[in-house]
Amino acid sequence: xxxxxxxxxxxxxxxxxxxxxxxxxxxxxxxxxxxxxxxxxxxxxxxxxxxxxxxxxxxxxxxxxxxxxxxxxxxxxxxxxxxxxxxxxxxxxxxxxxxxxxxxxxxxxx
Amino acid sequence: xxxxxxxxxxxxxxxxxxxxxxxxxxxxxxxxxxxxxxxxxxxxxxxxxxxxxxxxxxxxxxxxxxxxxxxxxxxxxxxxxxxxxxxxxxxxxxxxxxxxxxxxxxxxxxxxxx
Numbered sequence: 565x566x567x568x569x570x571x572x573x574x575x576x577x578x579x580x581x582x583x584x585x586x587x588x589x590x591x592x593x594x595x596x597x598x599x600x601x602x603x604x605x606x607x608x609x610x611x612x613x614x615x616x617x618x619x620x621x622x623x624x625x626x627x628x629x630x631x632x633x634x635x636x637x638x639x640x641x642x643x644x645x646x647x648x649x650x651x652x653x654x655x656x657x658x659x660x661x662x663x664x665x666x667x668x669x670x671x672x673x674x
Numbered sequence: 675x676x677x678x679x680x681x682x683x684x685x686x687x688x689x690x691x692x693x694x695x696x697x698x699x700x701x702x703x704x705x706x707x708x709x710x711x712x713x714x715x716x717x718x719x720x721x722x723x724x725x726x727x728x729x730x731x732x733x734x735x736x737x738x739x740x741x742x743x744x745x746x747x748x749x750x751x752x753x754x755x756x757x758x759x760x761x762x763x764x765x766x767x768x769x770x771x772x773x774x775x776x777x778x779x780x781x782x783x784x785x786x787x788x
Contacts, residue, residue, distance in 0.1 A: 663720070
């Protein structure tokens with residue numbers, strides 16, 4: 565069974581630029597999550613999808629972050645414009661009863 | 675609201691010694707509890723989980739954890755540490771209702787000394 569795929573693995577951008585991350589969940593998993601993991605901290609949920617609908621985006625900074633999950637499968641997370649404090653690893657996970665995580669995208673904002 | 679507290683951001687043990695990583699949770703409803711491991715530059719991997727039933731849960735790589743409702747704890751143990759256990763460990767809590775929002779602790783980095 566293929567795992568959760570994410571791309572790119574690494575990204576370096578300057579502040580005020582935009583960036584997008586892609587996630588392909590495990591086939592058949594209806595729930596998809598995006599987490600932000602800042603160095604030295606646990607993952608923080610940014611947004612949770614059930615199929616292509618949003619069920620929790622309470623911690624998503626909506627002035628700069630956006631996410632979509634078209635057709636209830638793949639998802640993209642976008643940051644525009646990026647700030648220095650957005651430097652983190654962005655993890656995607658999908659689940660039925662337990663979460664399976666992708667390898668993450670390490671974002672560095674300079 | 676649910677939350678997780680992991681005591682000790684760094685734990686060092688000698689190879690072959692007991693590993694004990696502490697986790698306490700807060701949840702207003704019966705919790706689901708998880709331990710994840712994260713190796714450098716990798717995503718999180720599920721070690722074990724408690725949902726219902728037996729309170730002593732066995733996971734992969736020889737780890738186990740015991741759900742103690744009276745102590746609101748879910749500590750992770752392994753009888754004998756191996757060098758390959760060096761990683762960061764995260765405790766997490768969810769619950770049976772709703773859309774399974776998972777709240778993670780801040781993590782404990784385990785160092786294994788040869």
